[in-house]
Amino acid sequence: MMEVPDSPVSFDEADTRNAEMHSAIDEWIDELVAAVDNARASEEFQEWLDVQQRFHDYSYRNTLLIKRQCPEATKVAGYRTWQEEFDRHVKEGESAIWIWAPIITTRCPECENAPSYHEDSDCEYDETPPEEWSKGLVGFKPAPVFDVSQTEGEPLPELETRAKGDAGDLVGQLFDIADEVGISVRIVPDEVWRHGNADGVCAWPDERDGQPVVKIRDRPERAAVVGTLIHEYAHAYLHFRDLDETERAKREIEAEAVAYIVGRYCGLDMNGSAFYLAAWGSDEADTVRNRLDRISRAAAEMIEVLES
Numbered sequence: 407m408m409e410v411p412d413s414p415v416s417f418d419e420a421d422t423r424n425a426e427m428h429s430a431i432d433e434w435i436d437e438l439v440a441a442v443d444n445a446r447a448s449e450e451f452q453e454w455l456d457v458q459q460r461f462h463d464y465s466y467r468n469t470l471l472i473k474r475q476c477p478e479a480t481k482v483a484g485y486r487t488w489q490e491e492f493d494r495h496v497k498e499g500e501s502a503i504w505i506w507a508p509i510i511t512t513r514c515p516e517c518e519n520a521p522s523y524h525e526d527s528d529c530e531y532d533e534t535p536p537e538e539w540s541k542g543l544v545g546f547k548p549a550p551v552f553d554v555s556q557t558e559g560e561p562l563p564e565l566e567t568r569a570k571g572d573a574g575d576l577v578g579q580l581f582d583i584a585d586e587v588g589i590s591v592r593i594v595p596d597e598v599w600r601h602g603n604a605d606g607v608c609a610w611p612d613e614r615d616g617q618p619v620v621k622i623r624d625r626p627e628r629a630a631v632v633g634t635l636i637h638e639y640a641h642a643y644l645h646f647r648d649l650d651e652t653e654r655a656k657r658e659i660e661a662e663a664v665a666y667i668v669g670r671y672c673g674l675d676m677n678g679s680a681f682y683l684a685a686w687g688s689d690e691a692d693t694v695r696n697r698l699d700r701i702s703r704a705a706a707e708m709i710e711v712l713e714s
Contacts, residue, residue: 471506
């Protein structure tokens, strides 16, 4: 990873400020791209990725069932899966989350029913005997799963993506510029946070002219709060009402790259951004560079407001 900055950067000279600022941003982007490559190749990231890939990608209706029964759920698996694959155990007294599990068995090539249903159907297929039929989906059945918060045992590997360092009065400064950048911001106590494992969210009111609303989960680590604030400010600035789910990864890349640049300017340790982008980005770290113009413009404008 890159070295941690010792102190905030400043661009004091008015006649050279523009050139110095863009030169610094270009340098920080180069460092971030290299750091994302290093993060993706690291043993820590590979261990985390291995665990993530062992969780099922649930259908929309199962995701809806999970969220309705357990809104805070982040990672769910079956009782035995937790035991056998993750060395974790469901805690006593926990209630299952019920989803639809596929039923895979041999089925008729024509009516696609299991042998027992095929016998009672009007299907007359008899070209091959049932013992030669291939397997396929014949239906669904209720199945219990449990969220990681309902289990205990060996910890799952985590990526440290939060900003670190001396935040000083940066939280207050970011609150001060909220109106100037057209954002309504709230710090929400951890005990009443209702957005799962997210540290921040950016939402828009129904009214066309309403301000984006940024909500941040309060934490003792003020540098982490600053990093999340900048990230959500970037969403509000760059992604006004852009709710296309297929573009989510691109939005996260842009917002976290802005957070990295502005955090570096403020003297914070933003090394965790590399892991954040490695998890969200494509196979090429140059995805960051391909969106450089939007990232640079947003970061430069935020830095200018902070300096003023």
